[in-house]
Amino acid sequence: MLKCRDIEQMAGQLQDDELNWRQRLSMRMHLIMCHHCRRFLKQFAAIKKLAEHSVREPASDDEVKSVMDKINGSPWEPDRE
Numbered sequence: 001m002l003k004c005r006d007i008e009q010m011a012g013q014l015q016d017d018e019l020n021w022r023q024r025l026s027m028r029m030h031l032i033m034c035h036h037c038r039r040f041l042k043q044f045a046a047i048k049k050l051a052e053h054s055v056r057e058p059a060s061d062d063e064v065k066s067v068m069d070k071i072n073g074s075p076w077e078p079d080r081e
């Protein structure tokens with residue numbers, strides 16, 4: 001069974017689609033039980049998206065706000081593909 005520390009280390013690979021199905025499955029099993037990691041991954045994804053966008057042009061206040069709303073808003077759904 002994965003630990004929270006493992007999830008944090010795997011987050012970057014998950015975003016880059018570098019995890020195999022077995023890793024994804026064990027990650028998903030952990031996320032079902034662990035609210036902390038669900039929140040962590042949601043924030044990680046939002047920040048990464050914002051960072052990639054900022055390479056091209058600086059994020060506007062509205063974009064930053066929409067990311068923050070996502071982080072604070074509805075729960076992340078690990079089953080969504």
Ligand SMILES: [Zn+2]
Binds near residue numbers: 004005
């Ligand atoms: Zn966890």
